[in-house]
Amino acid sequence: MSGRNELRVEGRELRIVGFLCNWCSYGGADTAGVGRFTQPTDLRIIRVPCSGRIDPLFITRALVAGADGVLVSGCHPRDCHYAEGNFYARRRLEMLKQFLPVTGIDPQRFEYTWVSASEGARWQEVVTKFTERIHGLGPAPRIQGGSGYDELCLRHIEAGVLQGETCPCNKEKGL
Amino acid sequence: MSMLEELKEQIRTALPDLDMVIAWEQGFDAAHGTPLFIRTEADVDRLMVGPLSVQNPATYLPALVKAKGAGKIGVVAKGCDSRAIVELLQEKLISREQVVIFGFGCNGCVSQALLEGKIEEAGKYSAELTGVETDGRTVKAQVAGETLSFDFNDVTFEKCLTCEYPNTLIADHFVGDKVEVAPGCEKAPSLEEFEKLSQNEKLSFWQEQMRRCVRCYACRNACPMCVCRDHCIATTHDPQWISQENNAQENFMFQMIHTMHLAGRCVECGECERACPVNLPLMLLRRTMGEAVRNVFDYTTGTDPEVVPPLMTFKVEEENINERGW
Numbered sequence: 001m002s003g004r005n006e007l008r009v010e011g012r013e014l015r016i017v018g019f020l021c022n023w024c025s026y027g028g029a030d031t032a033g034v035g036r037f038t039q040p041t042d043l044r045i046i047r048v049p050c051s052g053r054i055d056p057l058f059i060t061r062a063l064v065a066g067a068d069g070v071l072v073s074g075c076h077p078r079d080c081h082y083a084e085g086n087f088y089a090r091r092r093l094e095m096l097k098q099f100l101p102v103t104g105i106d107p108q109r110f111e112y113t114w115v116s117a118s119e120g121a122r123w124q125e126v127v128t129k130f131t132e133r134i135h136g137l138g139p140a141p142r143i144q145g146g147s148g149y150d151e152l153c154l155r156h157i158e159a160g161v162l163q164g165e166t167c168p169c170n171k172e173k174g175l
Numbered sequence: 176m177s178m179l180e181e182l183k184e185q186i187r188t189a190l191p192d193l194d195m196v197i198a199w200e201q202g203f204d205a206a207h208g209t210p211l212f213i214r215t216e217a218d219v220d221r222l223m224v225g226p227l228s229v230q231n232p233a234t235y236l237p238a239l240v241k242a243k244g245a246g247k248i249g250v251v252a253k254g255c256d257s258r259a260i261v262e263l264l265q266e267k268l269i270s271r272e273q274v275v276i277f278g279f280g281c282n283g284c285v286s287q288a289l290l291e292g293k294i295e296e297a298g299k300y301s302a303e304l305t306g307v308e309t310d311g312r313t314v315k316a317q318v319a320g321e322t323l324s325f326d327f328n329d330v331t332f333e334k335c336l337t338c339e340y341p342n343t344l345i346a347d348h349f350v351g352d353k354v355e356v357a358p359g360c361e362k363a364p365s366l367e368e369f370e371k372l373s374q375n376e377k378l379s380f381w382q383e384q385m386r387r388c389v390r391c392y393a394c395r396n397a398c399p400m401c402v403c404r405d406h407c408i409a410t411t412h413d414p415q416w417i418s419q420e421n422n423a424q425e426n427f428m429f430q431m432i433h434t435m436h437l438a439g440r441c442v443e444c445g446e447c448e449r450a451c452p453v454n455l456p457l458m459l460l461r462r463t464m465g466e467a468v469r470n471v472f473d474y475t476t477g478t479d480p481e482v483v484p485p486l487m488t489f490k491v492e493e494e495n496i497n498e499r500g501w
Contacts, residue, residue, distance in 0.1 A: 056438075060431045061416065064424055077498070078491065087489035091472075094496045095438045095486070098467035102369070102459060103431070104378025114498075141375065143382060143424045 014068040014134055018045045018127075019054050021086075024075035027117030029127075037124040040131040043071065051075065051112075052085025056096040063105050064143055069134035072112040073126065079116060086114070108137060178351035182251070182277060183219050185348045189249060189275060190216065194239075196249030196277070197232040199223050205304045205317075206287045210235070213249075224251065226285040226309040229332075231446045233259035233399040240273045248274055253281040254340035258442040258477030259399035261344055265477070265484055266440070268402055278343025280354030282311035283327060283335035286449070290316060290330045297323055311354070333363045333458065334445040344478060366462050381427060387453045388426035394457055395433060397450035400440045408432060434460045439468045439486040442477040471495045 020026040026047050032039060048054055051074025059070045072093060080086040093112040100107040111130055115123045186196050190213065200211035200221040208227035213219055232250050239248050252260060260276060263269045291301035299318045306317040314325045328336060336359040343349065372380065395401045395409070408416050409429050416432065417425045433447070441461050448458045468474055472485040472495070 056435050057416070057432055060435065061428060064428045064431065084489065087491065088486075090493065090496060091486055091489055092438070094471060094493075095464065095467055096435070098471065099434065099438075099460075099464050101374075102377065102463035103427075104374055104376075104381050106374055141378060143378070143385075143427060 013042045014131075014139060015066065016042045016044065016069040016071060016131060016134055017062045017067045018043045018071045018073065019048055019051075019058060020045050020072075021051045021053075021074040021081075022047055022049050023081035024079065024117050025051075025073035025115045025123070028073075028115040028119045028123040031118060031120030032123040032127075033120075035120045037120060039124055039127050042068075042131050042134070043127055050080065050082050050085035051089035051093075052080070052082065054089055054093070056092050059093075059096060059110055060105075063100075063109060063140070066140065066142060067109075068137070068140045069109045069130065070111075071127070071130050072110075073115050073123075074112075076114040076116055079114075106137060106140075108133060109140060178279060179222070179224055181350045182224060182279065183222055185277060185350060186213060186219050186222070186249065186251075187216060189277075189348070190219070192247060193249040193275060194246045196251065196275075197235055197239075198251040198277075199228040199230065199232075202227070204302075205306055206291060206301065222251075224279065226283065226307050226314065227287070228253065228281075229284045229287070229449060231256045231259055231397070231399050231444050233257075233263065234397060234446065236260065236263060236274065236399075237268045237402045238404065240269045245273070247272075249277060250274055251277040251279075252343050252346070253279075253284075254338065254342050254344065255281075255334060255442065255444045256399075257343040257345060258340060259444055260477075261480050262400065262440055262442050262477035262484070263402075264480040265482060266487075271480070276343065276346045276348075278346025278349040279351050280343075281338075281341045282309055282354060283331050283338065283341070285309060285314055285330050286332050288454075290314070290325070293325050293330055294318055294323065299323065328359055332445055332449070333365060334443060336360055337363055340478070345480065363458065363462055365456060366459055369456075369459050382423045384455050385423040385426040385430070388421075388423075388430070388455060389453060390421055390426055390429060391452060393450040393452060394430075394447035394455075397446040398433070398437070399444065399446065400437055400442070401433070430455075430457065430460060433457075434464050437461060438464050439472070439474070439484050440476060441465055 020029060054072055062070050074086045074089055077086055097107055100110060113126055115126060196213040198211045198213060199208045200223050202209035208223060208229055210230050210232060211221055233256050239245060264271060285307055294301040303319040304316055308315045309327060312327050314327050314330050316323045339356055339358055341354040341356060409432055417428050443461055443465050445458055451457060468485060474485050
């Protein structure tokens, strides 16, 4: 694949994780490579036997651990190598997609789609558009914060003690 | 005959054929109910059904029916508990022949934490509470010889505010009259408020919340749908999904595991949130997932024992899922 990439933000690549099914999308990516289609290089591909193998927790794990984007791609519905894996995957991935907003993780950072082994050009389009989108969003905010009583927490407690009765933690008792 | 006496009578009659009946009794003080396992006639007298019957007895069922030589298990279930039982039936984790369900119409439960807060607000000591009663509109609390009256909506759980199933859904024995279904509001007020926040505000909210999590797994252990118990992927080392480190990131991941494993299964009984020792608003996550399931699959969990849960099946053409074009 081409190493040239016009999409770099401030000269740095973002971390995009791709889960591709072995039979269609991985083949599609290969076709794109054989066809020498220019593609951005931010995507790190993980090959899985079937999109039905993808536990939505793979995606949340990647996002929580700091991935800037996650792309899932499998066979088109009705074309699954194992007949019905992607039908189950579709339901699971859609649930994740609708759940993400409440977590504060941008749902735009996750996308799922279908690419067949012959669709090299489509793969190029998918990966370019998704990479563009992630670069538009920029690096993902880190989920930080240590265990219960780290320095920041102690400062909060100190501030709360100083506030006395008016401290919101007194209200919290009633929650 | 009062409803409680009628229920006691029915349990007494059924008890000889049952290993035990799971219900509630008065806890260590007047503000707490606690699960009761009725094995003998004498235990029946300790039965308590009312606003403090908060625990979900369905949580015990999967382990009890799997135990060696297990016979029939009786269970007294509120409407929300019965949804958990139905969901367990749907997933074939228990069989209908193994459980005998005692049903009644629930007037709603009282959150012990909120009630204590209100009592303190009224200038009394919550430790002096001697009794709690409710008719679904007001809650009367006896504190140090006085009766304090509170609006039910102020001291109840959110799940009771939005409750659409106050009556036990499937029951072998039903006592008392059915309670009229009248949800106080359609959507949980806390979720409605939370959804108004921006993406970044939500993330920082969760960061602040998750750093408080002590990963005691009380939410998991109280959950009627968390049936993996000792095989939970949150505590396995191979694969190691989350490290033992206690930080916001790992704790958040644990909550996501819990929510994702409850997708299309969670009956929103609120046990996770109630059991949480640090008051994490876990139901925000569960309710969002529940809403997604309702919107996409037009399915409400735990209402029909015959239906296959949505994530265990599929349709070739999904009406409510957009094929994502590029």
